[in-house]
Amino acid sequence: MQKVKKAIIPAAGLGTRFLPITKALPKPMLPVLDKPNIQYICEELSSVGVEEIIIVVSPGSDVIEKHFGPAEDLEKRLLSDGKTKLYEIERETQKFNVRFAVQKEANGLAGAILCAEEYVKDEPFALLLGDELMYAGEGDTPCIKRLVDIFEQTGKSVIATMEVFGDDVSKYGNFGIKSEKDGVFEINQLLEKPSVNEALSNYALIGRYVLCGEVMAKLKTLKPRNNEIYLTDVLDELAAKGELLAALFDGVRYDVGDKAGYIKANVAYALRSKEIGEDIKEYIKELARQL
Numbered sequence: 201m202q203k204v205k206k207a208i209i210p211a212a213g214l215g216t217r218f219l220p221i222t223k224a225l226p227k228p229m230l231p232v233l234d235k236p237n238i239q240y241i242c243e244e245l246s247s248v249g250v251e252e253i254i255i256v257v258s259p260g261s262d263v264i265e266k267h268f269g270p271a272e273d274l275e276k277r278l279l280s281d282g283k284t285k286l287y288e289i290e291r292e293t294q295k296f297n298v299r300f301a302v303q304k305e306a307n308g309l310a311g312a313i314l315c316a317e318e319y320v321k322d323e324p325f326a327l328l329l330g331d332e333l334m335y336a337g338e339g340d341t342p343c344i345k346r347l348v349d350i351f352e353q354t355g356k357s358v359i360a361t362m363e364v365f366g367d368d369v370s371k372y373g374n375f376g377i378k379s380e381k382d383g384v385f386e387i388n389q390l391l392e393k394p395s396v397n398e399a400l401s402n403y404a405l406i407g408r409y410v411l412c413g414e415v416m417a418k419l420k421t422l423k424p425r426n427n428e429i430y431l432t433d434v435l436d437e438l439a440a441k442g443e444l445l446a447a448l449f450d451g452v453r454y455d456v457g458d459k460a461g462y463i464k465a466n467v468a469y470a471l472r473s474k475e476i477g478e479d480i481k482e483y484i485k486e487l488a489r490q491l
């Protein structure tokens with residue numbers, strides 16, 4: 201049984217949709233409540249036995265590295281002021297074994313994965329798209345854990361999926377279903393952002409994957425289409441050989457790369473917060489009365 205020990209988080213987008221804040225602050229550092237969104241993704245990985253997380257960033261993203269690194273002066277200050285809870289919160293950011301790879305060219309998802317090749321080599325890896333937060337529910341199995349469990353049981357690559365409705369199918373990767381059992385689909389074909397008429401099912405691929413080591417090698421040998429190589433081409437090959445699964449995610453997915461999705465994530469996480477949840481709930485009720 202092959203274990204998943206590496207994870208890649210592509211987080212190199214320039215975040216131009218969030219200008220001007222992303223002029224100086226890299227998009228992965230945008231806060232959801234009090235944490236940068238990239239930290240939630242690292243936390244999701246704490247549920248699995250991943251030993252190394254490779255974050256693929258844009259040039260000039262040193263502040264992300266700083267976030268996950270030591271902060272001696274701040275720590276000393278918090279301790280001498282007796283602020284142990286805050287000290288622990290700060291220390292939490294240092295518990296991840298993170299490495300950084302810089303994606304110099306804007307050459308898509310496959311390009312981002314290849315930036316992490318020197319760390320991953322031919323090992324299987326978890327892939328977590330930096331723009332998506334997955335909330336499984338209090339105490340429920342995190343999205344990536346379900347995928348890692350399935351991969352380690354079956355040896356097959358597996359992608360998270362959600363049902364979508366109407367035109368939304370065209371915004372995502374989509375797949376044809378060979379069979380389904382307990383929310384796990386055997387996939388026989390993959391299409392990237394099909395039109396509504398072309399779509400093979402009502403299911404969308406969402407930003408969590410566990411992929412076999414072969415994927416990295418295949419990406420390297422792939423011929424570019426429109427000057428770009430596509431992860432979908434490799435995944436479609438796996439699907440054709442019956443080596444690709446999809447697992448239904450029944451939690452909530454937040455697209456924090458989109459302004460509305462980002463605000464929704466902040467509202468939802470604020471409502472769940474012990475510290476300010478009640479306050480925000482009252483505020484939302486008051487606002488709703490005026491709508």
Ligand code: G1P
Pocket residue numbers: 309329332371372373374392393404405406407
């Ligand atoms: C990528 C994948 C797509 C997937 C989507 C999920 O697309 O290529 O298959 O459905 O992420 O968010 P992107 O959103 O990067 O265009």
